Amino acid sequence: MSRTLSLSWSRAASHTGVSIALLAALALPGRFVHAQPAPPTAAATASIYKVEFAAPPDSVKPGTSVTSTGVAPYWLTKAERSGYRQTPSYDETIRFCRQLTAGSQNVRYLTYGVSGQGRELPLLVLSRDRAFTPAAAIATGKPIVLIQNGIHSGEIEGKDACLALARDILVTRTRERLLDSVIVLILPIFSVDAHERTGPWNRINQNGPESMGWRASPIGLNMNRDYMKVETPEMQALLSRVFTQWWPHLLVDNHTTNGADYQHDLTYSVNHGPVVPRPIERWMTHAVSERIIERTRAMGHLPAPYLSFKDGSDPRSGIVDSPSAPRFSTGYPPLHGRAAILTETHMLKPYANRVKATYDFMVAILEELNARPRELARAVAESEAEIVTRGREAVTSRRDVVLATTSTDSAESFPYRGVETRWETSPITGASVPHFGTAPWDTLVPLYQLQRPTVVVRQPAGYVVPQEWRAVREKLELHGVRVRRLTRAWTDSVEIAHILEAPSNPATFEGHRPLEVKRVQLERVRRSFRAGDLWVALDQPQGLVAMHLLEAQAPDGLLAWNYFDTIFQRKEYAExxxxxxxxxxxxxxxxxxxxxxxxxxxxxxxxxxxxxxxxxxxxRRSPWADPEQDRHPIARALRRPPESVFAP
Ligand SMILES: [Zn+2]
Incomplete structure (x- = not known):
């Protein structure tokens, strides 16, 4: 009891500066201390808390579409019917998906699992060949695109853009050619439970729709940090039932951004640099950053790389375009040799504009794939081959793998389309706060894209996972990594990572206190493995994913995500x-x-x-010390085990 009270005192005091005496009075036994102010009345709420956006709310006439022509009233989406003030609920979205399947032979509505709260996870498959299973789709040889909407359910224009686009491909057929050479998978809503936690107060920086979903899943996890640790049921279903079954060549992840005000309506990101297999990096550079972006600009948009400024909200400091770690939707597919595009429309633009920007960007992506369908398929095949070949490489220096990079000081210049900005010192923040006007402010700013490696690891022959670390097997299987079970004991010299310095994050992050593994020493030891232990070969297309899970220094490895924390805990002590x-x-x-x-x-x-x-x-220097302490339990093999240890 007293512990709880003193904790709440220190927290409240540090946040509000209220005197300890007052807090002590409030914290008398039997009284309840409010962490939040009481909710205001409805009238006060409207006048006090409403955010005025520079761009007026949508003036689109209800019943018209900003993306499509010749749509009969029956086929209008809820966003179109409401003049882009509203977005459909989960049930309404599923109903529209089913309406599409009734209206066309070229689409199937599937589910791939259930959410934490028991909702079915929806998936639309669009195929001219009616290839509605993974095997049939792969057999067509066409590139498969997975368009993901609502991983952050409040950022939902992707759903409304995709419902309109699917209708235009399948029913009105104004866009039917987009299905000529591509198979399209659409997740109308990924984070379905968070989508139903809808309300007008969920995203303070965002200009519409009137009611929108929530950022995190009902257990408080941000699914766009969950690609590697795979802890939400939704991500487990996506990876095991969609990603590693259909093997999409390209993942498109639609979001709304946060950040400063500017003219750009659409920002995007693709991973680049030495963390990405070269063939797929080349495809993302030429097809996405050049051709697709050029096409989008020609449609009247102002695209820009994802606008993360070096110095907070000041664009003059330059744009830092660094690759996303594997925990993100854009960091994960490249580990499989596959492409990924992050879409971030600008949150201050009205909802109709954001739906249109997303719709046009999806069209530009599909047009590129239809124009050069073999290019993406070839880039994926070559990236997989690069990963497999490195797994078999005998020359050790060619086995080096870059697991993380950082931006360099080398910059190009980027034509930034900002708005006139005045900085004023604020009595509230005690610092200067930008006030954005409407006049354009066009300038050149540095764009930092060039990366240098920060973590480089020499690939082992493979890994041996002791069977008792059961969570490791589950994760490997969710990611589609092939493992072989030892049927006999095997003893060999292996490398074990001795973790010398790995501070944990002082704050909780995604329900963890992730470790930053700073210093590691590889120790060569003789180890005996048992029947039932797992062999993970690296000459497989999922070899890079395996490394990112199992290497001690991998930024999103299982060690970093606290799966092996017990190795750091001392078990015995000397008096x-x-x-x-x-x-x-x-x-x-x-x-x-x-x-x-x-x-x-x-x-x-x-x-x-x-x-x-x-x-x-x-x-620690005596034989009493625990030889396993601070040692990564996953062994780095120096050679592959003989076939005899796998014999049935
Ligand atoms: Zn987002």
């Missing part, structure tokens, strides 16, 4: 009076050890004052 005589004998027997202890006492005053650390100095 000081037990260790002390042993320490004396160790010093007598080993003068070098004695010297290093004395040097440490002089150079490290904190150590000198810490009796426990001094005892531990000797304990």
């Amino acid at each position: 000081d009076y037990v260790m002390e005589p042993i320490a004396k004998r160790m010093m007598e027997a080993d003068p070098a050890l004695a010297d290093s202890f004395r040097v440490r006492l002089i150079r490290d005053p904190a150590f000198a004052k810490d009796a426990g650390a001094r005892t531990d100095f000797f304990y």
Whole structure:
């Protein structure tokens, strides 16, 4: 009880600066301390909390479409019928999907699992060949595109754009040619439960629709951080039942951005640099950043790379365009040798504009794929081959893999289309706050894209996963990584990562305290493995995903996501009076050890004052110490096991 109270005091005090005396009074036994102010009345809410956007709310006449022509009233989407003030609920969305299947032979409505709250997860498959199973779709040889909407359910224009586009391809057939050479999978809503937590107060920075969904899943997880650790039921279903079955060549993930005001209506991101297999990186550079973006500009939009400024909200500091880590929708598919595009429309633009920008961007993407369908398929095949070949590479220097990069100071210049901005010191924040006008402010700003490696790891021959780490097997299977079970014991020299420095994040992040593995030393040891342990070969298309899960320094590896935290916890301790005589004998027997202890006492005053650390100095160097402590449990094999250990 007292613990809880003192915690709430310190939190409240640090946030509000309210005096401790007042808080003490409020915290008297039997009283309830409100962390939040009481909710305002409806009238006060409307006048006090409403956000006025520079762009007026939509003035589109209800019943008209900003994307499509010749649509009969029966086929209008809810967004179109409402003049883009509203977006359909989950049930209304499913109904429209079913309406599409009744109106066309070239679409099928499928479900691929259930959400945390028990809702079916919807998937539309659009195929001219009526290839409605993964095997049939892959057999066509056409590129497969997965368009994902509502991973952040409040950012929902992707859904309204895709419902209109599917109708225009399938029913009004004004866009039917887009299906000539491509198979299109659409997730109308991915985070379905969060989509139904709808309300007008969910996204303060966003200009419409009137009511929108929520960012995180009902258990508080951001699904666009869940691609590697795969902890939400929705992501488990997506990876195991969609991604690793249909194997889409391209994932398009539609969002609405946050950030500054500017003229750009559409921003996008693709991964680049040495973390991405080269053939797919080349495709994303030429097909997306050049041709698709050019096509989108020709449609009247103002596209820009995702606008993350080096210095907060000041565009003059330059745009930092760095690749996303594998936990993100744009970081994950490239590990499979596949392409991914992040769409972020500008949240201050009215909803109709954002639906149109997303619709046109999807059209531009599909036009590019129809114009050069084999190019993407070839880039994926070559990327997979690059991964497999590296897994078999005998020359060790060619086995180096870049797991993470950082931006360099080298910049190109980018024609930024901003708006006139005035900075004013605010009595509220005590700092300067931008006030955006409407006059255009066109300028050149630095664009930082060039990357340099920060984590490079030499690929082992493969990994051996001891069977007792059961979560590892589950994750490998969810990601489609092929594993082989040892049927007999195997002993060999392997490399084990000794984790020397890995501070955990001081704050909770996605229900974890992720580790930043800073220093690792590979130790060569002889290990015995049992029947039932798992062999993970790296000459497979999922070899890069396996490395990103199993390497100690991988930024989104299972070690970073706390799956092996027990290795850091000490299990046995020496009493000081037990260790002390042993320490004396160790010093007598080993003068070098004695010297290093004395040097440490002089150079490290904190150590000198810490009796426990001094005892531990000797304990850790004695045979009593736990040899497994701080060691990554996944073994890096120096060679593949003989076939005999897999024999039935
Ligand atoms: Zn988002």
